[in-house]
Amino acid sequence: MKACLRVCTAASCRSRGGASLQHSLSEAVARAGLEHGLRVKGVGCLGPCSDGPLLAMDADPKAQTQLYGSIPVADGAQLVASLMEAAAQHTLAHWCPAGGLRIDLNHPFFQLQRRLVLEHCGQIDPTSIEEALAAGAYRQLERVLQNNNPAAVIEQVRRSGLRGRGGAGYPTGLKWAAVAQMPGTEKVVVCNADEGDPGAFMDRTVLEGDPHTVLEGMAIAAHTVGASRGLIYVRAEYPLAIARLRTAIAAAQGHGWLGTAIAGSRCNFDVELRVGAGAYVCGEETALMQSIEGKRGMPRPRPPYPAERGVFGLPTLINNVETFANLPALLRLGLETYGRGTKVFSLTGHVRRSGVIEVPMGTSLRTVVETMGGGTPAGRSIKAVQTGGPSGGCVPAHQLDTPVDYESLQSLGTIMGSGGMVVMDDTTDMVDIARFFMAFSREESCGKCVPCRAGTVQLDNLLEQILDRRATPEDLEQLESLCRMVKDTSLCGLGQGAPRPVLSTLRHFRDDYLALVPVETRR
Amino acid sequence: MHPESTPRRITIDPVTRIEGHAKITIQLDGSGAVATARFHVTEYRGFERFCEGRPFTEMAAITARICGICPVSHLLAAAKTGDKILGVAIPPAAEHLRRLMNLAQLTQSHALSFFHLSSPDFLLGWNSDPTQRNLFGLIAANPDLARAGIRLRQFGQGVIEALGGRKIHAAWAVPGGVRSPLSPALRDQIRAGLPEAFTIAERGLSLFKQLLDTQLQEELEVFGNFPSLFLGLVGKDGSWEHYGGRRSGGIRVMASDGSLVADGLQEDDVEQFLAEAVEPWSYLKFPYIQALGPQAGSYRVGPLARLNLCDCIGSERADQELQELRQRGGRVVTASFLYHLARLIEILACLEQMEQLLDDPLITATHVRARAGVNCHEAMGVSEAPRGTLFHHYWVDANGLIAKVNLIIATGQNNSAMNRTITQIARHYLADGNLSEAMLNRVEAGIRCFDPCLSCSTHAAGQMPLLVQLIGPDGTLLEERRRG
Amino acid sequence: MAESYPELEPVLQRHEHRADGLIEVLNRAQELYRHLTPPLLRHIARQLHLPFSRVQGTASFYHLFRFSPPARHRCLVCTGTACHVKGAASLLAALQREPLNTWGIELGSVRCIGTCSGAPLVVVDQQVWNQQSCASVLSGLRELRP
Amino acid sequence: MNLYSLRIDDHDVAIAADSTVLQAAQEASIAIPTLCFLEGLSAVAACRMCLVEVSGNDTLLPACITPVQEGMQVHTATPRLQDIRRTLIELLFTEGNHVCGICVANGHCELQNLAVEVGMDHSRLPYRFPDRHVDLSHPLFGMDHNRCVLCTRCVRVCDEVEGAHVWDVGWRGEHCRIIAGLEEPWGAVEACTHCGKCVEVCPTGALFHRGDTTDEKHSDPARLQALMQARQQQRWNP
Structure with missing residues (x-):
């Protein structure tokens, strides 16, 4: 058993020099001819990004894995030298990068996690299908194909209570059943990887750290609902995720986990990658489908639902990255162990x-x-x-x-x-936060329906007026009633949800608003 | 509200209570006498700016909104400018109809000015309570006359409505002609109203001439009586003209001695002929005849100018009154107070010419609009508004979108004359260096001789919103009175 | 005179000149030619058999497509939530007051690139600079090759 | 033919199962205000004027695309809906530059009529006075973006009926505007067949005949339906 040094090369650590760290460490290992005793590999997210760049050392199966953060990338040579010395002397289990921070893996940050989706993330080299396969990738797909009982899979998904992880929380089993029921053989499975919420990067983490789990989930879904075509719509702002996905798709095709007659079955499933071009609204499923078809990402009214008429007019199953990534774990663990997920x-x-x-x-x-x-x-x-x-x-x-x-x-x-x-x-001004989100929605509104296109502008202007202390109590009333109107009347989730940050802060932090209304205008 | 005898400074924010329309300052010299009086227009409306980028076909509707009292004048000037952008001669019937509308406009506007706005001054007296010296006071004191004025105005407005579909802001005159012909039925309806209108016009004339002969002698001398140039349209034969078109004899400029400074001037040449001075104290520009300079080149426009300029009116009853006017004030009348009389004579002229037009079968012809694309990129149009000559000057791009607009309005052209008039009145009536009620009333009435747009367009009859400031030789504000 | 764009042929073929490849083709075209010009858009429309207005309407919908050439360097301030609560708005405002365009730098903003632990951050020529202040960004930008 | 019966306000309606709520309301002579909807064109449900309440459903549904259901109870004019419609009209008025007094469509404008219908005599929200322009480059027609409400009827009629696809929507959100060709002057777009259908279906004075002045534009969207009927069924009703 040789030691393994896992260097986080996901976007956050990469921005702190993670990738170059991996590069210089593996080069040094090769130069010193130590490959047999120590493997250096780049992995997906190791967790506590704020302590990046991170690296984990699995020195010995018996010794506990060590996690190090805040690695001083600038002192690369020194770091390499100390690692070489430890490797040569077989003291890797006690090696600690000088200037780095040893992170306690018994901390609740790690101990209270339950990693189903992220099970392999940070463990395997995401560019290597062999590692993924060794870690168990595609085994559930294989089982599903062997059993060839789509109804049972749908039933299991339904009973698990799994709900869409993308935001709306629609029961996944119902969605699958709806698509499975549609006649015909031409159906599409779409993975929504257009993670656009500011401050959200779960899907990026999964895609960068373990793309095969997502592909496996999609293939399971495709077999279950009877689809042969898969599309992953990923935002252009995630270049690393795009690169990892391309690699993974090609490898999965090469290994027969995607393409025709998967694992010797009659199931065919091709996956194509579609890259967005900077439109938050494309995270909305009907807008996303428009974008896949090469059009403006404008949501369209439902019905018809994607399950009836989706991409290219075909019945379409659309789930997000995390939802698909749940499936291998769900099928592997079974309902009882999986629990609430x-x-x-x-x-x-x-x-x-x-x-x-x-x-x-x-x-x-x-x-x-x-x-x-x-x-x-x-x-x-x-x-x-x-x-x-x-x-x-x-x-x-x-x-x-x-x-x-x-x-x-x-x-x-x-x-x-x-x-x-x-x-x-407690330094945060909640009105400022509400305005931040409203400005976001204003900028990202597609412009199709009137309440969202024009309402978010008026709401943003009203919030600006409040922040500038130019508002009256009547303006607050106006704000609240316009919020309800935009929420009730907008065509898609973006418009319907846009007022929520305001309504929620008005509900819980009304004093923040009142403090901004000049006293002389109050009743 | 009587002024204190000792000069003091009164500070009231002028913006909030006079709605920023007009202000008068009276500047004293070292000896306490009036040096100058100034009429300030303090509101900027920026019409010219927001016309930019609009199709020239909309100019009639946009500029008609400059004024609620004389929208037809802007409508016609805009339509005539539009005709020239299209490069067309409009159908003769359309010209007849436009003339008819302008005559109706002159009638109703003059009726408003004389019967509603000005007659309370003469009939109720300079010392009367300003809260009573208005149309309502007039109705109380002389209900018949007040009602007659209202009827005459209704007649004019009725014609405008019959032609354009509504009383005000009817965008009926369009580039190339007018939008709809006149039906014989409506023609007859208009004609039926003429006899009463004649009666009222003649009654007003005889009343005012009687007042002039008895109690308004001083006003003739003091209310802006000075030599100046006069400018306006004349007909081909030198007759009275209000529209131009096929009958235009161009623009004539006449001096007080009757000599012609210019004659047969075409509107296209006006921009070179005139210049516009700008003073920092007013948003109203001061047009003048470029060759003569801002002082000697200043001129008066409007009813009195039109009557001074023409050789004759061209209709029987009005020509008779014109002769009488000239007997009273000379071949070229210089007393601004006689603008009122000129208005009444013009009403008569309008009614006579309307009668002639209505008798012409062409008036109900149905070809009333010429269609064309954009053929000229710059055009100047002119019409005679109730208050005087109105010029619209447009520059358009290849597609007919307005690139630039310049409007030379009547009130602006009378600007110098109004300033001279109030200076004359202030000098005559300023007693003990104090602002007396009677003097304020006369200053206001002096402005009203010219029937400036701002006095009538936005405010209740007889109550011109006014701020008058008396300013000492060192520039300190001695006294301030406001109205409205 | 029709201009030719041979480098675009592979992506057009990959999508079999079908309309649904439009965004992929636009992405590739921008990669190749730095920005989308009218002749380029006309070429794409013809190749995909699409009306011009469809192509223009789609291209203008997406933030990442640009119709004018980019500056030599781009500095994007992340204005995601995490960066916002850590002062991205004032960082952006401060940078806007600097004459960055005279240094050949285009200033812009980006909505969350998902590496929030480095907030507030900027992305300069696709490199992420974590925990920045106005001074640190400026000193970094000064070191860029002109 | 399968019939559904439903109740709209106080009226019982029986209608073909593949109908929309809007069609059912028309059947019962109940007027639901619409703006972006135009019979003969695909429905986009963008203006939200036709939102109705359906008993047992928390969300408001656009009548123009919502299929009828057996036993459905629809409410078309509740106080909540009336307030929503007024606010929508206010949003449209504040978003553009709608000066009725000088507009070619004055007196014959669907937006103006809706404003009257919903009782919008003033806007409670501030006007935004956007800086938009007028395109008079076409020899026959004009486009005043100030008056455009982005209903996209012009885009749809040009694409779906005429087949020229001169128009599309460009940009996004508050910056959306109708574009011709590669956002060129209309007159420079060779695809235009000069058919004038876009002008005919425009609900406001945004699209007009060149040379039209104030009040002169009289659109007649019904002509589109007659035209389409004639084309499809080879039946003319002159």
């Missing part, structure tokens, strides 16, 4: 340890933010936690014991969303 969150903002975590569904916000994330930096207290991005809302500090699940968050006026979680400390 997990949710991946990207934890950012005013929090000590930010990064990507996967926790059991129903974990409380307090556990995530305070216990796992370490709360706010010293001297500050949490004011709110924002979930759900521009369509979500803010949970006030006193309600942090709320469990993260679809229903609980909705009852507080926010949504689970795709999993972005932004912690805000």
